[in-house]
Amino acid sequence: MAAILVTDDDATTRQMVRGVLKKAGHEVATASDGMSALRAIQKRKFDLVLLDIWMPKMTGLGLLGHLHGERYIPKIVVMTSDQTSDTLLDALRGRVYQYLKKPLDATTLLTTVENAISTSPQVPAIEVISANTQWVELMVPCERSVVGRVQSFLMHIDVDLPPDIIEKVGYAFRELLNNAIEWGGHLDPNLKVRVSYIKTKKLLMYRLDDPGPGFRLEDLKHAAINNPVDNPMAHMQEREARGLRPGGLGLMLSQQLVDELVYNEKRNSVVLIKYL
Amino acid sequence: MRILLADDQRELLLLTADRLQRAGHTVVTAADGKAALAEIARAPFDIILLDEHMPELSGVEVLHAIRAKESGKRQVAIALTGYNTEPDQLRLLGEGFDSVLGKPFRLDQLDAILRSVLGSYALRSQPRSPSSATAPAGLLESVGGDKNLLLRMIRTFLRDTPKRLAQIATSIRRNKPEDLAAAAHALKGSVAIFGGNRAVQYCQELQELGRRRELTEAGRAFDLLKEEIAKVEENLRGYAGQTSHSASDAPRNRKRPGSDARRKPR
Numbered sequence: 001m002a003a004i005l006v007t008d009d010d011a012t013t014r015q016m017v018r019g020v021l022k023k024a025g026h027e028v029a030t031a032s033d034g035m036s037a038l039r040a041i042q043k044r045k046f047d048l049v050l051l052d053i054w055m056p057k058m059t060g061l062g063l064l065g066h067l068h069g070e071r072y073i074p075k076i077v078v079m080t081s082d083q084t085s086d087t088l089l090d091a092l093r094g095r096v097y098q099y100l101k102k103p104l105d106a107t108t109l110l111t112t113v114e115n116a117i118s119t120s121p122q123v124p125a126i127e128v129i130s131a132n133t134q135w136v137e138l139m140v141p142c143e144r145s146v147v148g149r150v151q152s153f154l155m156h157i158d159v160d161l162p163p164d165i166i167e168k169v170g171y172a173f174r175e176l177l178n179n180a181i182e183w184g185g186h187l188d189p190n191l192k193v194r195v196s197y198i199k200t201k202k203l204l205m206y207r208l209d210d211p212g213p214g215f216r217l218e219d220l221k222h223a224a225i226n227n228p229v230d231n232p233m234a235h236m237q238e239r240e241a242r243g244l245r246p247g248g249l250g251l252m253l254s255q256q257l258v259d260e261l262v263y264n265e266k267r268n269s270v271v272l273i274k275y276l
Numbered sequence: 277m278r279i280l281l282a283d284d285q286r287e288l289l290l291l292t293a294d295r296l297q298r299a300g301h302t303v304v305t306a307a308d309g310k311a312a313l314a315e316i317a318r319a320p321f322d323i324i325l326l327d328e329h330m331p332e333l334s335g336v337e338v339l340h341a342i343r344a345k346e347s348g349k350r351q352v353a354i355a356l357t358g359y360n361t362e363p364d365q366l367r368l369l370g371e372g373f374d375s376v377l378g379k380p381f382r383l384d385q386l387d388a389i390l391r392s393v394l395g396s397y398a399l400r401s402q403p404r405s406p407s408s409a410t411a412p413a414g415l416l417e418s419v420g421g422d423k424n425l426l427l428r429m430i431r432t433f434l435r436d437t438p439k440r441l442a443q444i445a446t447s448i449r450r451n452k453p454e455d456l457a458a459a460a461h462a463l464k465g466s467v468a469i470f471g472g473n474r475a476v477q478y479c480q481e482l483q484e485l486g487r488r489r490e491l492t493e494a495g496r497a498f499d500l501l502k503e504e505i506a507k508v509e510e511n512l513r514g515y516a517g518q519t520s521h522s523a524s525d526a527p528r529n530r531k532r533p534g535s536d537a538r539r540k541p542r
Binding site: 008020107253 | 287291294295298380414417418419420421422425428429432433436458461462464465466468469471
């Protein structure tokens with residue numbers, strides 16, 4: 001159970017979020033504008049704040065600014081229907097934990113909330129190196145929950161792109177970031193992966209630099225990409241023998257989903273490109 | 277469409293679920309055969325996608341269990357398999373699957389197979405009348421299946437929406453673009469919950485007109501918005517009336533249409 005503050009100027013939304021979270025066993029308080037949310041946060045310790053952006057008296061982003069000097073800052077999940085790039089990037093700079101798109105549904109809401117409250121407060125924050133609409137660069141700790149969080153921001157910057165492109169690139173990006181965090185960073189939150197997102201008129205590019213020594217493709221017997229032609233299931237047998245989670249299709253699927261997938265010599269940096 | 281997706285390969289499960297959700301379907305996932313059967317027992321699905329090899333119970337065993345209990349309507353089922361040779365396909369079709377999809381599959385292959393299965397599904401199922409008072413698809417699921425919560429939300433929406441519309445009208449009349457943007461934004465948030473896509477679109481338009489401080493077109497957009505909101509309200513009133521009638525847990529809603537009718541001049 002967690003103490004959660006739900007801040008939204010729309011009564012129906014507050015009621016929905018409150019109802020779903022209470023049913024899941026959480027303790028829920030509500031606020032209908034930024035000012036009363038700020039007062040509530042200063043008065044007591046919340047584990048999580050669900051924050052609408054556009055509210056009367058003080059916007060969600062204004063509230064983030066006010067929280068800057070506070071000794072204890074709860075984890076914040078921003079929820080908005082206006083996913084303009086600027087809003088997202090401001091939220092990212094304001095150290096928002098995750099971004100949630102409205103209208104909300106109970107499953108996504110609960111998953112996001114459970115992930116947010118189960119992540120240890122000791123995990124270092126995502127460091128923002130650049131955050132303009134053409135170039136976003138982040139240093140992210142090697143920890144599982146970071147994948148969904150980074151994706152929640154980056155995948156919504158390009159709202160104008162066709163959904164299938166966002167989805168394909170999103171899947172490939174998620175796979176590569178998972179690999180970088182798991183194989184390159186050994187899930188050590190003190191190690192960081194550098195994530196760069198660059199968008200030009202003609203292409204969308206992601207680059208991931210992981211902190212590991214790299215790898216040799218021929219050593220990836222546990223990945224489907226290396227399966228011999230006559231044995232399409234070889235990687236599954238290898239994974240089973242090594243006690244790995246089922247999977248290993250990521251690299252192969254990723255390669256099919258984007259236009260270019262290029263590794264450096266050591267294979268600890270990868271670039272994926274989708275032409276627009 | 278309600279779809280069950282059962283596979284022990286997490287990446288495939290996530291990718292496929294994501295794909296189906298984006299196409300507007302409600303997707304429930306299960307990581308093994310036993311969990312799949314439990315989900316099927318809980319609520320019916322329009323289509324089930326079953327991995328052939330899963331822990332606990334295999335896809336074939338799950339399908340046999342379903343077919344054994346089947347009476348009347350046939351469950352549409354697609355097999356997902358790593359062994360996708362012609363003999364394997366024939367074997368799985370022989371076990372009672374409607375179609376077979378080899379893994380790993382490309383997204384367009386999934387699309388094609390769903391389209392063909394959905395096509396045959398559409399022929400078999402009765403078309404729904406668009407005018408009947410149904411909650412927009414997936415609404416109850418979007419609030420975690422809590423009917424009472426949904427009814428409370430509908431009441432709040434029906435209570436607050438006239439105020440929001442009045443705020444929009446006042447802001448246009450008094451030429452206050454900031455107020456218009458704020459009121460349209462607020463209404464957009466709640467109407468989006470209930471799936472009034474056109475109403476959301478007009479709210480968005482009014483919000484942008486407000487932000488750009490161009491109110492000349494606002495009156496026209498507001499008229500269109502009112503029409504759409506009226507449809508959403510009517511639909512929700514009908515749904516709340518029917519649901520509270522069947523659940524007999526919110527009698528206040530049942531009185532509303534009647535009392536409104538009484539006030540109408542004859």
